[in-house]
Amino acid sequence: MEYWRISDFSKKVGKHPNTVDRWFKELEEKHIHTVSRTEYGEKVYDQLDLDIALYIREKRDQKWALDGIFYELPKHFELRISLNEPDETNAPQVTDPKTMRRELEKLVREITERQNREMKQQYEELLKRLPQPKTFQEERQERMTEMITRRRIESQLRDEALNMWFTKPEEERKRRVGFFRKEEDHDKREQFVRDHINKHFEERLKKEFDVI
Structure with a gap:
């Protein structure tokens, strides 16, 4: 797989490096898509990132708002979703999308199970407060x-x-x-x-x- 630094990557996108960098920073901040990094923490962009950037550029040229474009991305791309805040002291490695998907599904299951337990507990507490039926x-x-x-x-x-x-x-x-x-x-x-x-x-x- 081929990777590019921001300078070369922005040339392929056809936009200023600051503009492209801002797009992907917002994607990471909103936990929509994560850019891969080297072992030294430097961002590197791959073909998936290029496809996403070209899509964003196309929609921006059509006067779309960034929030609207970001909302549409999951419908068109297999995004790399970050489950945690970036750790500046220990930069993450290149992440496999399939692995991230499995981790996300596991997290969703855990949240659902916790919510079910809480709802069951609340239901039992409400039952205790109700008056007992008469004999x-x-x-x-x-x-x-x-x-x-x-x-x-x-x-x-x-x-x-x-x-x-x-x-x-x-x-x-x-x-x-x-x-x-x-x-x-x-x-x-x-x-x-x-x-x-x-x-x-x-x-x-x-x-x-x-x-x-």
Whole structure:
């Protein structure tokens, strides 16, 4: 494989060395593509870099923004992706794209597994915070308690209504039977009791169960 230094490489690209160098610096900073280096840390460019540079030059001539060009690169080239920040004291060697791809896939798997573990832990913690489902016996007891409470409230309201009924004047409580006799108006009394229960039952029930 043939390698070029920046001076020779930029001539092949047809752009100023500073311009070409800036393109590849941004690619490395964005962890999109890494330039190979010698054992002394000097950047060297190969055919893949040349193809990328020519592609960038073409798109720049078409007035594309660099960010847009960089976004398209992975669709057209087998890029060398840097997983770590460059180490100035210990320069990296020329990297095999296949090796880098395997390392990247391994990193993605590790991240995914860690996220899955964290999500599972969060799910289990949420389950612990939820109230435990009621047993059949507890539900049965609650139904019985509610039924007894309803009957007690209804009985109390009925007693209240009857007491109120008997405090009414006789002409409101009784009806004439024949010419000389009066008797309790049972239908009217029962209607009065039902009206009293219907009017106050819901309020008393809410108060009993502390429902606002």
